[in-house]
Amino acid sequence: MLEAKCTRRSFVNLLVGGAGIVLGNTALAESCFDMAKLPMSDRNLRKSLNFIAVSTDSQKSCGGCAFFKATQTASCGTCMMFSGGGVAAESLCDSWVAKA
Secondary structure, eight states, X not given: OOOOOOOHHHHHHHHHHHHHHHHSTHHHHHHXXXXXXXXXXXXXXXXXXXXXXXXXXXXXXXXXXXXXXXXXXXXXXXXXXXXXXXXXXXXXXXXXXXXO
């Protein structure tokens, strides 16, 4: 008989995956970075800056932030606030500053 093993990580991945289905655009954000694979210090930094995978403000998103640098695609990039960590252009945190 097979026994299912539920770890905290698998549970979080299940929740994140389910939220992606509900939110739709979250899947694109997750293709730019994997929150579950980030070091705890990076996850805590994002949490302290109220990072969200998909901005709810049509006027603000990482793609329009001075700290954002696009990478190979316009939808993904890196953020200086996250020590160069990956972010989606549609994400947002409290450190958002409009590009000059």
